[in-house]
Amino acid sequence: MxxxxxxxxxxxxxxxxxxxxxxxxxxxxxxxxxxxxxxxxxxxxxxxxxxxxxxxxxxxxxxxxxxxxxxxxxxxxxxxxxxxxxxxxxxxxxxxxxxxxxxxxxxxxxxxxxxxxxxxxDLFIEEIEDDIFLNYLVNMKSNLAEKYVMDYM
Incomplete structure (x- = not known):
């Protein structure tokens, strides 16, 4: 109590x-x-x-x-x-x-x-920041993440 x-x-x-x-x-x-x-x-x-x-x-x-x-x-x-x-x-x-x-x-x-x-x-955060796709996702920019994947393909 x-x-x-x-x-x-x-x-x-x-x-x-x-x-x-x-x-x-x-x-x-x-x-x-x-x-x-x-x-x-x-x-x-x-x-x-x-x-x-x-x-x-x-x-x-x-x-x-x-x-x-x-x-x-x-x-x-x-x-x-x-x-x-x-x-x-x-x-x-x-x-x-x-x-x-x-x-x-x-x-x-x-x-x-x-x-x-x-x-x-934590180095994982640096890995995310260095990864363009993950960085878009973490920053809630799904439209840019999708465009990045489409451009890559």
């Missing part, structure tokens, strides 16, 4: 926490002001999935999200060093947010960060 309450509290306070993290990061990195909305939204999603996975005691909810997010980060060219800094800020905020009895949520968060990095570094 306590996990349910802590998970819900994290979900309910995700916007406040993402604002705090953004503000701390902005002090060190003023260039992130250009991406304020997206930054806060992404951090908020991490808190939402982490809270949900803690609520349901299913770390796969968070790690699957982080795998997808890592794939997206790779595709969009996110800076891995910068992401690790953000993960550190999130971890520090979680340490303040959680009680001693809920610190196991940090383990789930850390696993998710490892999954993000593994997914980001």
């Amino acid at each position: 306590e996990n349910l309450l802590v998970g819900k509290r994290l979900i309910n306070q995700r916007h406040i926490l993402s604002d705090l993290i953004y503000a701390k990061d902005l002090e060190k990195n003023p260039t992130i002001i250009a991406m304020e909305f997206k930054y806060k939204e992404d951090v908020s999603y991490m808190f939402e999935y982490l809270g949900t996975s803690y609520e349901f005691q299913d770390e796969a909810i968070f790690t699957n999200f982080m795998q997808w997010f890592g794939d997206l980060g790779k595709h969009l060219g996110f800076n891995m060093i910068k992401m690790k800094e953000v993960f550190y800020l999130i971890e520090q905020e979680l340490l303040e947010f959680l009680d001693q009895s809920n610190l196991d949520m940090l383990d789930v968060f850390r696993k998710g960060c490892v999954v993000y990095e593994d997914s980001y570094n």
Whole structure:
């Protein structure tokens, strides 16, 4: 029952926490002001999935999200060093947010960060980006994929 309450509290306070993290990061990195909305939204999603996975005691909810997010980060060219800094800020905020009895949520968060990095570094994504046909499919350009096959034939 306590996990349910802590998970819900994290979900309910995700916007406040993402604002705090953004503000701390902005002090060190003023260039992130250009991406304020997206930054806060992404951090908020991490808190939402982490809270949900803690609520349901299913770390796969968070790690699957982080795998997808890592794939997206790779595709969009996110800076891995910068992401690790953000993960550190999130971890520090979680340490303040959680009680001693809920610190196991940090383990789930850390696993998710490892999954993000593994997914980001996965060479299969590069193979997709190098393959014109697969790239069309991944980017939902089925008409171009069909044309590519027809031209090839």
